[in-house]
Amino acid sequence: MITxxxxxxxxxxxxxxxxxxxxxxMALTVPSDAVEISAExxxxxxxxxxxxxxxxxxxxxxxxxxxxxxxxEALLALGVPEATARRLSGHRGGGGDE
Amino acid sequence: MPQxxxxxxxTVDPNGRLRLDLCGGPAEQAWPYACPTSSNPLRIDPxxxxxxxxxxxxxxxxxxxxxxxxxxxxxxxxxxxxQAEIEVQNPSDCYTAxxxxxxxxxxxxxxxxxxxxxxxxxxxxxxxxxxxxxxxxGGTQETGxxxxxxxxxVSGTIPAGGSNTFTSPIDVGSGQGGAQYGEIRxxxxxxxxAGL
Numbered sequence: 001m002i003t004x005x006x007x008x009x010x011x012x013x014x015x016x017x018x019x020x021x022x023x024x025x026m027a028l029t030v031p032s033d034a035v036e037i038s039a040e041x042x043x044x045x046x047x048x049x050x051x052x053x054x055x056x057x058x059x060x061x062x063x064x065x066x067x068x069x070x071x072x073e074a075l076l077a078l079g080v081p082e083a084t085a086r087r088l089s090g091h092r093g094g095g096g097d098e
Numbered sequence: 099m100p101q102x103x104x105x106x107x108x109t110v111d112p113n114g115r116l117r118l119d120l121c122g123g124p125a126e127q128a129w130p131y132a133c134p135t136s137s138n139p140l141r142i143d144p145x146x147x148x149x150x151x152x153x154x155x156x157x158x159x160x161x162x163x164x165x166x167x168x169x170x171x172x173x174x175x176x177x178x179x180x181q182a183e184i185e186v187q188n189p190s191d192c193y194t195a196x197x198x199x200x201x202x203x204x205x206x207x208x209x210x211x212x213x214x215x216x217x218x219x220x221x222x223x224x225x226x227x228x229x230x231x232x233x234x235x236g237g238t239q240e241t242g243x244x245x246x247x248x249x250x251x252v253s254g255t256i257p258a259g260g261s262n263t264f265t266s267p268i269d270v271g272s273g274q275g276g277a278q279y280g281e282i283r284x285x286x287x288x289x290x291x292a293g294l
Binding site for chain 2: 008010011012013014015016017018019020028029046049052053056057060061063064065067068071089090
């Protein structure tokens with residue numbers, strides 16, 4: 001199997017692989033709007049993209065944490081027992097007076 | 099008395115019987131005639147050698163690729179974001195090949211909660227999947243969710259001795275509520291059948 005890596009101007013990483021049988025001649029198609037890069041460069045680019053995705057997920061998670069915490073505190077303020085407030089709100093962090 | 103003349107294709111065997119020799123074992127060489135279409139494909143050369151036309155041939159190949167960058171918001175309308183493609187050589191110099199393509203696509207989606215976030219993708223204009231996160235604010239985030247879906251196409255031909263590139267556009271769309279897409283993975287498996 002042959003694999004090649006390419007980078008578009010916008011930072012998109014493309015990879016192309018090809019498998020064929022015996023003497024059956026085939027050529028790897030090369031994207032016209034990207035330049036070929038090494039496997040090491042591709043790995044760096046991929047790691048950067050993965051870090052960015054992880055940051056997005058963490059940011060979304062933090063926003064959800066705030067919502068759950070607000071619900072948890074509202075339930076506590078209504079006199080709901082702590083364990084129940086925690087379960088109903090989905091709050092997984094520290095206690096109400098943290 | 100009538101005279102019978104026989105050519106060299108007749109020989110007398112040890113018992114004195116006249117035998118007709120089948121002549122013409124053609125040399126090992128490429129088919130020297132035009133490729134047969136629908137007519138009788140057998141040919142007899144001037145040395146009375148019998149030729150059968152080239153065999154039918156099949157070729158199979160597989161190409162795969164990925165396209166990935168920073169997470170991007172899924173657009174509301176379908177937008178082409180990648181292409182699956184493969185260049186296929188006709189395994190026969192004699193016959194047109196028909197082509198069967200199996201196109202496999204997998205897209206990573208990230209759907210935040212609380213916004214009815216939604217995303218989908220298409221292969222060759224055929225909507226394969228639409229996905230929605232209906233959980234409320236503070237609910238579950240769908241992170242890097244993906245389905246690996248296939249489309250089969252029995253279409254396309256390759257001229258004798260030639261090659262063709264088969265391309266399938268991959269679109270993402272149906273986006274709402276801040277849904278994101280990440281890496282796109284595709285694979286194309288192709289079977290080319292020539293002379294069948």
